[in-house]
Structures are given as structure tokens and as C-alpha cells.
Amino acid sequence: MxxxxxxxxxxxxxxxxxxxxxxxxxxxxxPFDASASDTVAGPHNVEASASLESGNVTVQVVDQHQHGVANVSVVVDGNTMGTTDEDGRMAFNLTTATDGDDLTITLEGTDFTASLDYHVTEDGTLVLLEESYEYSRHLEDDD
The missing domain is CATH 1.20.5 (Single alpha-helices involved in coiled-coils or other helix-helix interfaces)
Known part of the structure; x- marks a missing residue:
């Protein structure tokens, strides 16, 4: 039964x-604590990458759904280069990068900061040495 x-x-x-x-x-x-009245804003996971071709560096930032993240500040070795467009891309000229140089790209978004450390190779490409991501979560009030 x-x-x-x-x-x-x-x-x-x-x-x-x-x-x-x-x-x-x-x-x-x-893990995070969210009640029915709280919503978590911004991307929770982002991926960032950069490439170097003919002296031009292209940075790409995407969210967990592979959509571009706009308005991310791109800082290279302490110098602000600009912000990403609606596709999450930003390109800038870096003709001074030569073989053996190291390059740190910092990305500052609304809810995250990323740091990408690259090494410039003999053939003019970038090799990722280290990357780190820090996320902040802002709970929005329904008031």
C-alpha cells in the first residue's frame, strides 16, 4: 500500500x-544570502581577455552569458585608456610594447575589478601570466 x-x-x-x-x-x-525582497545587481561572473596585433591592444569583457559588458574602465599600467563599448570591447594603440615587456591591464566595472598581467613575446603577442577578479554585490532595496 x-x-x-x-x-x-x-x-x-x-x-x-x-x-x-x-x-x-x-x-x-x-554562496550568497538573498531574500525575496533583495535582488543582486550587476554581472556575477565576468571574463576578460586581451590581444596584441600590430601595436593595437584589444580588450574584451563578457558576462556569464557571454554578452559584452559596457562602460568598463580600462587602465594600463596606471594610465586610463578609455571604456568598453556595448559589445564589451575597447582597443587602444600600444606601439611601445616590445619583446620582454610586462603589461598590467586593470578593468574597473560597476560591480567588479579585474587585473590581467601579460608578457609581450618576441612575435608580438600577449601571454597571460596572471589574472584576478574581485566582485562586490550591491543589494537593491524595494523601498
Whole structure:
């Protein structure tokens, strides 16, 4: 005979367990505490890259859905170069980069800061040495 009490109890345990996974950001996301009245603003994960071709550096910033992130400030070795466009791209001339140079690109968005350290190779390409990302989460009020 089918015992509805055990089935309901098992269903509640499964729903509570699933809710715990969702509340902690999913299986692969960072944990965060969000109530029904709070929403998390901005991208939660961004990826950034840069390439060098004929003295021109192109920076690309995309969100977790591979959409470009606009209005990200691009700073190279302390000098502000500009901001990314609606596709998350920004290009600038860097003809002074030569073999053996190291280059630090800092990206400053609304909710994140990224630092990319590159080495310029003999053939004029960039090799990523190290990258780091810091995220800040701003909870919006429904007031």
C-alpha cells in the first residue's frame, strides 16, 4: 500500500535540499544570502581577455552569458585608456610594447575589478601570466 505521509515528507526534504542549493548560488556559484525582497545587481561572473596585433591592444569583457559588458574602465599600467563599448570591447594603440615587456591591464566595472598581467613575446603577442577578479554585490532595496 502507498504511504502518502512518507511520500510528502520525502518531497519536502527534496524541495528543502533544492532550495538550499539555490540559496547558496547553485552547485558551482559562490554562496550568497538573498531574500525575496533583495535582488543582486550587476554581472556575477565576468571574463576578460586581451590581444596584441600590430601595436593595437584589444580588450574584451563578457558576462556569464557571454554578452559584452559596457562602460568598463580600462587602465594600463596606471594610465586610463578609455571604456568598453556595448559589445564589451575597447582597443587602444600600444606601439611601445616590445619583446620582454610586462603589461598590467586593470578593468574597473560597476560591480567588479579585474587585473590581467601579460608578457609581450618576441612575435608580438600577449601571454597571460596572471589574472584576478574581485566582485562586490550591491543589494537593491524595494523601498
Amino acid at each position: 502507498f504511504d502518502i505521509t512518507k511520500s510528502l515528507a520525502a518531497g519536502v526534504v527534496v524541495l528543502l535540499a533544492a532550495g538550499g542549493v539555490i540559496a547558496t548560488g547553485g552547485l558551482d556559484g559562490p
